[in-house]
Amino acid sequence: MTPMKLETRHKIARFFQYFVLIVVGFVMIYPLLWMIGATFKSNAEIFTGIGFIPTNPTLDGYVAAVTQNYGGDINIWRAFLNTYSYVIPKVIFTVISSVIAAYGFSRFKFKGRDILFSIMISTLFLPQVVLNVPQYLMYNTFGWINSPLYLPLWVPTLFATETYFVYQLVQFMRSIPHDLDEAASIDGCGPVKILYKIICPMLSPSLVACGLFQFMWSCNDFMGPLLYVTTPTKYPMSIFVKLSMDGDAGFNWNRILALSLISIIPQLVVFFCAQDAFIDGIAAGSVKG
Amino acid sequence: MKKAIALALAGVMSVGLLAGCGSTGNSSSASTGTDAATGETSTTSSGAGSLSISWWGGDSRHTAYQNALAAFTEETGIQVDTHYGAWSGWEDQTSAALYSGNAEDVMQVNWNWLSQYSGDGSKFVDLNEYSDIIDLSQFPQSTLDACTVAGKLQALPVSMTGRIFYWNMNTFKEAGIEEVPSTLDDLYAAGEAFKTKLGDDYYPLAMGEYDRMLLMTFYLESTYGKPWVEDNTLQYTVEEIATGIDFIQSLEDNHVIPSLQTMNAAGIDGNNSIDKSEQWINGMYAGIFEWDSSATKYKGSLADPSGFTVGNEIKFGDKANGGFSKVSMGLAITETCQDKEAAAQLINFLLNGDGAGIMGSECGIPNSASGLAAAEAAGAVDELVLEANTKVMQFVDFQLDPTYESNDLKANPGGVYTDVFGGYSYGEYTDSTEAATDLYDGVTEALEDAAKG
Numbered sequence: 001m002t003p004m005k006l007e008t009r010h011k012i013a014r015f016f017q018y019f020v021l022i023v024v025g026f027v028m029i030y031p032l033l034w035m036i037g038a039t040f041k042s043n044a045e046i047f048t049g050i051g052f053i054p055t056n057p058t059l060d061g062y063v064a065a066v067t068q069n070y071g072g073d074i075n076i077w078r079a080f081l082n083t084y085s086y087v088i089p090k091v092i093f094t095v096i097s098s099v100i101a102a103y104g105f106s107r108f109k110f111k112g113r114d115i116l117f118s119i120m121i122s123t124l125f126l127p128q129v130v131l132n133v134p135q136y137l138m139y140n141t142f143g144w145i146n147s148p149l150y151l152p153l154w155v156p157t158l159f160a161t162e163t164y165f166v167y168q169l170v171q172f173m174r175s176i177p178h179d180l181d182e183a184a185s186i187d188g189c190g191p192v193k194i195l196y197k198i199i200c201p202m203l204s205p206s207l208v209a210c211g212l213f214q215f216m217w218s219c220n221d222f223m224g225p226l227l228y229v230t231t232p233t234k235y236p237m238s239i240f241v242k243l244s245m246d247g248d249a250g251f252n253w254n255r256i257l258a259l260s261l262i263s264i265i266p267q268l269v270v271f272f273c274a275q276d277a278f279i280d281g282i283a284a285g286s287v288k289g
Numbered sequence: 290m291k292k293a294i295a296l297a298l299a300g301v302m303s304v305g306l307l308a309g310c311g312s313t314g315n316s317s318s319a320s321t322g323t324d325a326a327t328g329e330t331s332t333t334s335s336g337a338g339s340l341s342i343s344w345w346g347g348d349s350r351h352t353a354y355q356n357a358l359a360a361f362t363e364e365t366g367i368q369v370d371t372h373y374g375a376w377s378g379w380e381d382q383t384s385a386a387l388y389s390g391n392a393e394d395v396m397q398v399n400w401n402w403l404s405q406y407s408g409d410g411s412k413f414v415d416l417n418e419y420s421d422i423i424d425l426s427q428f429p430q431s432t433l434d435a436c437t438v439a440g441k442l443q444a445l446p447v448s449m450t451g452r453i454f455y456w457n458m459n460t461f462k463e464a465g466i467e468e469v470p471s472t473l474d475d476l477y478a479a480g481e482a483f484k485t486k487l488g489d490d491y492y493p494l495a496m497g498e499y500d501r502m503l504l505m506t507f508y509l510e511s512t513y514g515k516p517w518v519e520d521n522t523l524q525y526t527v528e529e530i531a532t533g534i535d536f537i538q539s540l541e542d543n544h545v546i547p548s549l550q551t552m553n554a555a556g557i558d559g560n561n562s563i564d565k566s567e568q569w570i571n572g573m574y575a576g577i578f579e580w581d582s583s584a585t586k587y588k589g590s591l592a593d594p595s596g597f598t599v600g601n602e603i604k605f606g607d608k609a610n611g612g613f614s615k616v617s618m619g620l621a622i623t624e625t626c627q628d629k630e631a632a633a634q635l636i637n638f639l640l641n642g643d644g645a646g647i648m649g650s651e652c653g654i655p656n657s658a659s660g661l662a663a664a665e666a667a668g669a670v671d672e673l674v675l676e677a678n679t680k681v682m683q684f685v686d687f688q689l690d691p692t693y694e695s696n697d698l699k700a701n702p703g704g705v706y707t708d709v710f711g712g713y714s715y716g717e718y719t720d721s722t723e724a725a726t727d728l729y730d731g732v733t734e735a736l737e738d739a740a741k742g
Binding site: 068070073231232239247 | 343345346347348349350351352355356370371372373374375376377378381382385386389390391393562564565566567570571580582583585586589590591592
C-alpha cells in the first residue's frame with residue numbers, strides 16, 4: 001500500500017512541477033507567439049486585442065515585406081546580403097583578435113601587463129554612446145564614412161576592441177593548466193603553435209559563445225549602420241526594417257512585424273546549430289569568472 | 290576530453306556554417322552588383338553633374354521623392370544620389386554629418402534645426418543669393434522670415450502646419466450631437482452629453498501633456514491677445530498662465546477630456562500615441578487636437594473611419610483668434626555643396642516646378658503658391674489634409690518661437706510641459722499658481738539657454 005501511495009504522491013508532485021513550468025513557459029513565450037500572430041493582423045486588431053489568433057488573417061504583411069523595394073534601391077534579400085557581408089568578417093575577426101589579445105594577457109609576463117589589463121577592463125564599462133562622436137570624427141578623417149566596404153563597422157574588430165570577449169577569454173584561459181603548454185613546448189611547440197594546437201581546441205566552447213554574441217549584436221546594431229551607411233543600396237537589415245516606420249503618416253505594423261520575423265530567422269538557425277556549444281560556453285565562462 | 294572534442298567539432302561546424310553564409314553572401318552580392326552596375330555607375334560619379342539629397346519619412350514619401358528626382362534627372366541630366374530613412378535616429382545621423390562636413394548637398398530639414406545647428410549661419414547657404422534660380426515670390430513673406438536665421442534665408446519652407454481639432458462624428462451622433470463643436474460651450478455640452486448618454490468611459494476629446502500645452506497656448510493667446518514668446522522673452526505672467534492651467538483643468542472637470550491618469554491606464558503615454566489606443570480605434574475617445582498633417586494617420590487607425598471629420602478651430606477669447614502655425618519642414622542647401630546652382634535648381638523643381646506636382650502633399654500642403662497649384666492640378670493633394678491645413682492657416686494669427694519645441698520642454702517623459710501638465714492632472718500641485726510657476730520657470734530657463742546658444 002505504502003509504495004503505491006508514494007508513487008501517486010510523486011505523480012502529483014510531478015504534475016504540479018510540470019504545470020508550473022508549462023504555465024511560466026507559456027507566459028515567457030507568449031510575446032513571441034503574439035508577434036507571429038500579429039503579422040497576420042490589421043493595425044486596428046493589433047492594438048485592440050491581446051489574443052494571438054487573428055480573426056481576419058491576412059498575408060498582406062508578408063507580401064509587402066518581400067516585395068517592397070524602394071524603386072529598386074533595396075529589398076529584403078539585398079538587405080540580408082548587406083548585413084552578412086560585414087557581420088561575418090566582424091564575427092571572425094572579433095574571435096581571432098580577442099583570442100590573441102587574451103593569450104597575451106594570460107600567458108605572458110611583460111612590462112606593464114597589469115596596468116594595460118586594468119586599462120582594458122576599464123573600457124568595458126564605457127557605453128557606446130560616449131564613443132560615437134570621437135569614433136565618427138576619426139573615421140571621417142580616414143574618409144570611411146559611407147565606405148562601400150563597411151570599413152568602420154568591421155575594421156575595429158581586428159584590434160580586439162570587444163573588451164568583453166577578451167575578458168571572458170582571459171578568464172577561461174587561466175583555467176587551462178600551464179602544464180599543457182609546458183608539455184607542448186618540450187615537444188617542440190612555439191608560442192603560436194601552442195595557441196592553435198593546444199589552447200584554441202580547449203577554448204572552443206568559449207569561442208563559439210563569443211562568435212554567437214557578436215553575431216547577434218552585430219545583426220541588431222542600428223546606430224553603427226545609421227551613422228556610417230548612407231547609400232540606400234547598402235542598407236543592412238536593421239535599417240531596412242525601420243525604413244517605412246514614419247510616425248507622422250502611420251504605417252502597417254503587420255509588415256514591420258513580418259519583416260522583423262523574417263530577419264531573425266538566420267539568427268535563430270545559427271543559434272540552434274551552435275546551441276549546445278553556446279550554452280556550455282557561457283556556463284564554463286561563468287564558473288571560472 | 291571527449292566532450293571537449295565534441296564541442297570543438299560543434300565550434301568548427303558553426304564556424305563552417307558562418308563561413309558558408311559568407312561565401313554565398315559574397316558571391317551573390319557580386320552578382321547583384323552587376324545588376325545594379327548599370328544604374329550605379331552614373332550615380333556614384335561625384336563632382337560635376339551630380340547632386341545628393343537626404344530626407345526622412347515613410348514609404349509613400351520615399352516613393353514620391355524618387356519619382357520627382359527621376360523626373361528632375363530626365364529634365365536636366367543631373368544625377369541625384371539619395372539618402373533616406375525613418376525619423377527615429379535621423380537627427381543623430383544628420384547632426385553628425387552636418388558637423389563633420391559629410392552632409393548631403395540638399396537636405397530636408399526640420400525647422401528648429403536652422404537655429405539649432407546653424408544659429409550662426411555656418412551650415413546652410415543663404416538662398417537669397419540664388420533668387421535668380423529659385424522663384425522666391427511664390428512663398429509668403431512671413432514663412433520666408435520664419436526661415437531666416439542669422440540674417441540668411443537658410444531653407445525654403447516646404448509646408449506649414451498647425452494644430453486643429455478632429456472629431457469622430459459617429460460617436461458624437463451616438464451621444465445625440467449632430468454638429469461639430471465650434472465653441473467652448475459646445476465642448477462642455479459634449480462632455481456632459483458623453484457622460485450621461487454613453488457613460489464614464491466615453492470622452493469627446495483626448496489630450497496628452499503636449500497637446501494640453503498647445504491648447505493652453507491657443508487659449509491664452511486668444512484671451513490676452515499677445516504671443517506666448519516674443520524677442521526670446523515669455524510674455525505671460527504666472528497669474529495669466531495659471532488661468533490657462535485652470536482652463537485645461539475645467540475641461541477635465543467637465544468630462545471633456547480624460548485625466549492623464551485615465552489615459553495612462555489606457556496605455557497612452559509618451560511612447561504610445563492616441564492613435565494606437567483601443568479607446569481611439571473603437572471611438573470611445575471621439576476627438577483629438579493634432580497637426581493638420583496627421584489627419585491620415587488618425588483616420589487610418591480608426592476601426593470605422595466613416596465618421597472622421599476635420600473640426601473647426603475654436604476661438605476661446607475675444608482679443609485674438611490665438612494659436613500659431615509653424616514651418617513643418619524645409620529644404621536647405623548645405624555649405625559643403627559643390628554645385629550650388631544645380632542644388633538651387635533642384636529645390637526650385639521640387640517646390641515650385643513640376644516636382645511639386647509629383648510630391649503632392651507628401652511633405653504637407655505645399656507652401657509655394659505655384660507648387661500647390663501644380664500639386665492640385667496633378668490631383669496629388671490629400672483632401673483631408675488640405676481642408677485641415679486651410680482651416681488652420683486662415684485662423685491662427687501668431688508665430689511660433691523656435692524654443693517652444695525644444696527638447697527640454699517637450700520631452701516625454703522629463704520635459705517641463707510633461708511634468709507640469711502631468712503633475713497637475715495627477716493632483717501633485719496644491720493649486721494652479723504653483724504649476725504655473727513651474728511652467729514659467731522652465732520656459733524662462735529654456736529661453737535663456739537658447740539665447741546663450
